[in-house]
Amino acid sequence: MAITHPQGLRPHMHAAARVTAPAITKLGPVSSRILPSLVVLGAAYTVGTYVRSQLKREAGAMDRIFSQQNTPEVEQARKAALQVEANGDPRNNLLNLLGWS
Template identity: 50%
Template sequence: MRMHVAARVPPPTTSITHRSGALASKKMLLPTLAWLGATCAVGLYVSRQLHQRSDGFDHIFAQQNTPEVEEARKKGLLVDTYGDPRNSLLNILGWTK
């Protein structure tokens, strides 16, 4: 049975530390700007979609919210006892209203 000995690799002669200077900042500028632009674009898209959905639901519910429906909702959800769920912190779509 033969044992193989792993060859030792000498340590690198160049430093692996973070580069500093104008060359490093130019190399990182474009990817950083691309990442920021993509993140902003996605954030704006999601925000716009949420507002459109919220406005659509508001329109639908405004047509259905008659005084009789509101009274039945208050009785069914025990709004007087537990509070109105429309004012909950978890009601994300209602935050801007």
């Protein structure tokens, strides 16, 4: 039985109601769980690689600067100022994490 308008006409359908939804391919249950993980891991790897390359570049620049300033006169002044003979060399300290290679 069709529902009719009081004047005997069928009610007007909105244009949005006539448009059919596009066919969406459904991912399998396995790929719907794996794909977001792969995206996150890929992004983390990309960021980690970028940070590592920047740290290597900056370390190389600092090594070049320090190698230019590492003369015997500078070393003698450093040993005298830090009292290396009395207190030990701070470069060999266990807490010197940045000096480890």
